[in-house]
């Protein structure tokens with residue numbers, strides 16, 4: 001407050017809010033995450049739908065084979081975080097557009113936040129606690145390296 | 149400067165009702181790209197919610213996961229996957245267009261052209277994807 005009075009700022013520069021501008025960082029995040037997500041999601045879809053027999057090849061053993069490699073574990077976790085935050089933040093924009101401030105808006109945003117938080121935690125745990133060779137499971141359902 | 153060259157997407161049946169003064173936006177490429185971007189974003193979001201839950205079944209049992217992922221391999225879901233990929237490819241390319249328009253003044257001036265480039269890239273990508281995917285789904 002006080003410092004501004006003494007300086008000769010141009011009017012356009014004067015009314016600055018203090019602190020970080022969350023909307024601006026949200027705007028930047030949507031763009032930065034979008035660029036990375038193109039690579040991650042196109043790569044995901046290519047590996048899972050185009051290579052080999054595509055969807056037909058996906059089963060428990062397929063996932064086991066992919067997540068045996070830390071590269072794909074981190075690929076998926078990064079995709080999980082970036083996509084859910086991007087999507088939930090985009091949905092927040094849409095809620096802002098179609099609802100008025102009030103209880104309904106708060107509930108919707110709370111639900112978005114909760115869904116994103118729960119699924120990020122769940123998805124991350126799933127990738128890193130995955131057990132490719134659960135004991136007692138039929139061997140023909142498991143990745144081939146379980147036999148060894 | 150309302151110009152008509154690329155108006156096919158919204159060509160009105162009657163001689164064009166005069167657009168509200170001063171807007172180049174309503175009912176033209178700008179609006180359609182925005183509507184589609186929004187709809188595809190919402191659709192992908194809800195797919196992702198379900199998708200993380202179905203993937204989480206790998207922590208339940210191989211049988212549970214295989215049962216659910218097996219539904220991804222049916223013909224109807226196969227067609228749904230074409231729609232999903234179509235939505236993502238549009239959202240992704242159009243998202244890139246938005247980013248270019250925001251940060252690059254040439255793109256800001258040529259955003260209509262860029263919209264048609266997005267459509268063209270979408271068509272090319274889908275032509276590459278769809279036949280192969282449908283062959284996978286409908287054979288084997």
Ligand code: HEM
Nearest residue numbers: 048058063066076079080083123124126127196200203229
């Ligand atoms: C029909 C299309 C799709 C199929 C068949 C598919 C299949 C799979 C499979 C088999 C996995 C297990 C791990 C792996 O293979 O990497 C997985 C995980 C994952 N997919 Fe997809 N996917 C599809 C579309 C998408 C899309 C469009 C997104 C993003 C918006 C996405 C995001 C993810 C994420 C974040 C994970 C990791 C989940 C976790 O951490 O538990 N997938 N997907």
Ligand code: HEM
Nearest residue numbers: 030034037038083087090091093186189190192193240243
């Ligand atoms: C494939 C890469 C992606 C790119 C390049 C991308 C890009 C963008 C961009 C630039 C915006 C505009 C933000 C703004 O206007 O301020 C946006 C909005 C949005 N995105 Fe994405 N995105 C991608 C993936 C995703 C995914 C995976 C989801 C869902 C989980 C998603 C959901 C949304 C939603 C809901 C919006 C808000 C739409 C609106 O406000 O009308 N996007 N995206």
